[in-house]
Amino acid sequence: MNNIFDRIKYGTETIKDPLKNNEFSYGKIVAKETACNNCGKCINECIVDAIKINTSAFGENKIDIDNKKCIYCRNCVDICPNSVLKMTSDYKMAELELAGDKLREKIYSVFKRSLVLRVVDTGSCNACMSELSAIQNTFYDISRFGVNVAASPRHADGLVVTGVVTINMKEALEKTYNAMAEPKIVIAVGSCAYNGGIFKEGDGVYGVLKNALPVDLVIPGCPPSPQAIIFAILKLMDKI
Secondary structure: OHHHHHHHHHOOOOOOOOOOOOOOOOOOEEEOOOOOOOOOHHHHHOOOOOEEEEEOOOOOEEEEEOOOOOOOOOHHHHHOOOOOEEEOOOOOOOEEOOOHHHHHHHHHOOOOOOEEEEEEEOOOOOHHHHHHHHOOOOOOOHHHHOEEEOOOHHHOOEEEEEOOEEHHHHHHHHHHHHHOOOOOEEEEEOHHHHHOHHHOOOOOEEEOHHHOOOOOEEEOOOOOOHHHHHHHHHHHOOOO
C-alpha cells in the first residue's frame, strides 16, 4: 500500500530520457591541439598507462588518451601545468569490438528486440555492480527497452562481466559462458574488465577479460554511470 500512496503523491519517477546530456557526469577527457609542451607529467601521473604523447615531424605534440583504459581520476587534468587536458561530461564512450557484417550477423539481427543478461563479478571493488543495479531501479528502468537480467546463464543472451578476472573466478566465468546458448555476447563493464585497472598487477589476478573470453562490447569508466551503461546496451541493440 505504501508504494501505491507514493505513486499517487509523487507520480512516476522514471526518467523519460535516460540518455539526456548530464552536466554533472564525468566523461571523455580531451586535449587541446598543439598546446602540449611534452613535459610528461600526465604520463607519470597516470597509473593505468592510458596516456601517450605523440610528436609529429613538425614538432607538434599530441596527447592520445585511451578512454577504455582510463579510470577518470582527474589526476592528469589537475597536474597539467598548461591546462591542456579537460574532462568533459560526455559519457557516451562505449565501443563495439565487432564491425560491419560480423556485427550485423551476430548482434543486430538477433538481439534487436530484447536482451537477457547474466552478470558475473570476477573481482571488482563492487562499484560497477552498484551502477548495474541502478539501471534496474524505477528511475532508469532499463526493462522498458526489453533488457532484463537472468539468474541462470541458460536463459541469457549476453554475459556482463565486471572487475579484473581473478584466478579463483576464471573457472566460474568460463563455465557460465559455456552454459549460454549460441549466439551469445560478452560485455566488459568498467576499466578493470577491459584492462585490469588499478588491480591488474595483483597477486591473485589471472588477467583481463579479453584474454579469457571474446569481448563484443566495452563500456569504459571507473565505474561507468547508469547512463553510460544504458547507452552502451542500446547501442549494442541498434536502438540508437
